[in-house]
Amino acid sequence: MSFGRVAIIGLGLLGGSVGLAIREKLPDITTTGYDSDTATRHRARERGLVDTVCDTAAEAVAACDLVILCVPVGAMASAAAEFASALPPHAVVSDVGSSKQSVQDALAMALPDNPIIPAHPVAGTEQSGPDAGFATLFDGRWSILTPPVNAPAQAVTDLTEFWEALGAKVEIMDAQHHDLVLAVTSHIPHLIAYTIVGTASDMEEVTRSEVIKYSAGGFRDFTRIAASDPVMWRDVFLNNREAVLEMLGRFTEDLTALQRAIRSGDGDTLHDLFSRTRDIRRSIIDSGQDDAKPDFGRDH
Amino acid sequence: MSFGRVAIIGLGLLGGSVGLAIREKLPDITTTGYDSDTATRHRARERGLVDTVCDTAAEAVAACDLVILCVPVGAMASAAAEFASALPPHAVVSDVGSSKQSVQDALAMALPDNPIIPAHPVAGTEQSGPDAGFATLFDGRWSILTPPVNAPAQAVTDLTEFWEALGAKVEIMDAQHHDLVLAVTSHIPHLIAYTIVGTASDMEEVTRSEVIKYSAGGFRDFTRIAASDPVMWRDVFLNNREAVLEMLGRFTEDLTALQRAIRSGDGDTLHDLFSRTRDIRRSIIDSGQDDAKPDFGRDH
Structure with a gap:
């Protein structure tokens, strides 16, 4: 796996499930995480959703190879801005949002120097919050990647392998x-x-x-x-x-x-x-x- | 239980489940059944949905105390007409249809001399046919009775007890x-x-x-x-x-x-x-x- 360190921003149903799935299926990866809600960070530590729950987004992404934004699609821009200055230049940026064109635009604006590969694992339950996630959420589900035309091919390949390792099947299409x-x-x-x-x-x-x-x-x-x-x-x-x-x-x-x-x-x-x-x-x-x-x- | 012999007309998901529930929960009741489809009657015999699968509706109702029509609501009138002349005068007529005013009108027209207590057990699955029924379908579900104003009180009480014995909770309201x-x-x-x-x-x-x-x-x-x-x-x-x-x-x-x-x-x-x-x-x-x-x- 090309990604040694993965940062997860937002530790609800999706973020928590990504963290738990990595621990179970890709145990060599080190995970950090952050959530803007104090109570969610506390609960994320108790459940061990990631290896280290950080108190700032900047701290969470500081040494990562891949950052996955797991926040509502309307909060992507502000979440990205919060850690932009701390993000390593080689780090791949992805997300799990349910709409893709707007997310792609928001992330490209906030993080113009990093490779951005938006993603949408089509999986979930009606539950939300740090108690809702589980490691097998993505098993057999489809994860759709919507790389922009200028996306580095290697990053697309790496992210495809990442989602397949978490149990998902991967499809690539354009955001629209x-x-x-x-x-x-x-x-x-x-x-x-x-x-x-x-x-x-x-x-x-x-x-x-x-x-x-x-x-x-x-x-x-x-x-x-x-x-x-x-x-x-x-x-x-x-x-x-x-x-x-x-x-x-x-x-x-x-x-x-x-x-x-x-x-x-x-x-x-x-x-x-x-x-x-x-x-x-x-x-x-x-x-x-x-x-x-x-x-x-x-x-x- | 006031009903010693129950006839079930229509042996799909609902009719089959009523038959199986009676066998499991009211084993003293004798059941007869009929379905207009030959293959359904054959399968109903194999599965033992009722004690006796008859080859005519008239034969099925000939000695019953209660007949339950388990056919599509648009087929109630013709199904009732088919056995009207064979129905004992004391037999209570009920059904399991999903609309009630039209069924009440159709049954009153077809069977003017018998007490009619329409019913609707709010239970089911997306499956249909003689293989779909099971004995616990009504457990914890509501069965709604819509007795017309002239319905004999004893028949309403008897039918209430019948559905409760099959596992349902009973509510009474008017058809509209x-x-x-x-x-x-x-x-x-x-x-x-x-x-x-x-x-x-x-x-x-x-x-x-x-x-x-x-x-x-x-x-x-x-x-x-x-x-x-x-x-x-x-x-x-x-x-x-x-x-x-x-x-x-x-x-x-x-x-x-x-x-x-x-x-x-x-x-x-x-x-x-x-x-x-x-x-x-x-x-x-x-x-x-x-x-x-x-x-x-x-x-x-």
Whole structure:
């Protein structure tokens, strides 16, 4: 492994999982870490998320070969500025953010002299904070690298090997395409889930108690991702605005077509769609991206 | 238990689970069953979903004290007509359909002389057919009874005890309120899930392979309920049209407000909603209606 020392900035679900995965799978790497929140640093020390939890970002990156920013995408610029003067000139800069074009721009501006290879491991849970991470989070998941055109090839190769060693599969694409793809597979699903949970909470005719009691009819599935970190997701929507609005437009068109089918009693249109959507779940299970057990394997 | 002989019409996920739950939890009850599909009857015999699988619905109900229709809500009327002349006059008629006003009307029309107590156990998985059922499906879930005003009190009491014996908790409400509540907690979530899976499948700029690979970003959660039985769900939307359209209107308004917030860069509105929606997941877990484990307890 080309990276002997890795610094992790932000020690929540993702940062903590990267630290724990390195300890388990790449034990020769020395890790340092920093989080702007004092309580998180304290808890990170207790859990041993990294070898050394530092009290400043500058201290954490001072001797690193790779720094990974694991903060909300809207906080990338300020987090990078905080350690810019202490970063070794050879150190590769990466991140785990859910939108990539805005992060690439922010990091290039803040750290113009270092190689920057943005990354997005498509993995997570609805939990957040220093207690949420675990070493196997990336096993079998895809990590997408979006190297800018001027990125050094060796750094891309090194970062690919790094993520593969942590258990991930690696795909390389440009940042704009990433942002469009993830708008579909992640951002719009989160927006829809947040919306329906909000709608259900605000109803007058149906009480909150009823929503909770009868949530096993389908609603509870949406509450999981609607319990995700609010700051992280606010930043995703503000930083991937164009792709999200574009995809939201498509979704709304399709929903309107179904609404019309329901209003006019057009059962064939409903049945056609409901039959087509089964295949994609089967493909997701066959590709190892979800559990084959009914109901996600929930206890029954 | 007041019911000595129970007939189950329709031997898919729900009918099969009722049969298996009776065998495990109410072993003194004798069960008969019927399904209009020959292959399903064959498989139901192999799995022993009921004591006797009959080759006609009339034969299945001939000596029963309770008949439970476990067919799509659009098929209730024809299923009831098929056995109407063979049904003993004292037999209580119930069902497990996901909409209740239309079912109540259909059964009252088809079986005017029998006591009718519609029911909806809010439980299921995305699987369907005679292999999908299991005895513990109803454990801890709510079963909603919607007795019409003229329903005999004893029959309501008997059916309540029956569902409680199968592991469910019972709530009684009127059919119209049921249809509004379930539009929120079940029907709209299914419609949204079917829509987003359809939207993602139809994109030109993002390939199906990409949708599958990066589905762990949130999308895969939606594919589970979008894999549910197409005929069952077509019928739900056609039979609960008014409540579904009303709730869909609310959802669309809320989604439009979020769209505007994203377009205008209004992070506070996004953050406020994303913070509120966490509570409801906590309440659902605390009430025993979902698993506390991160990511639904999926393997990591």
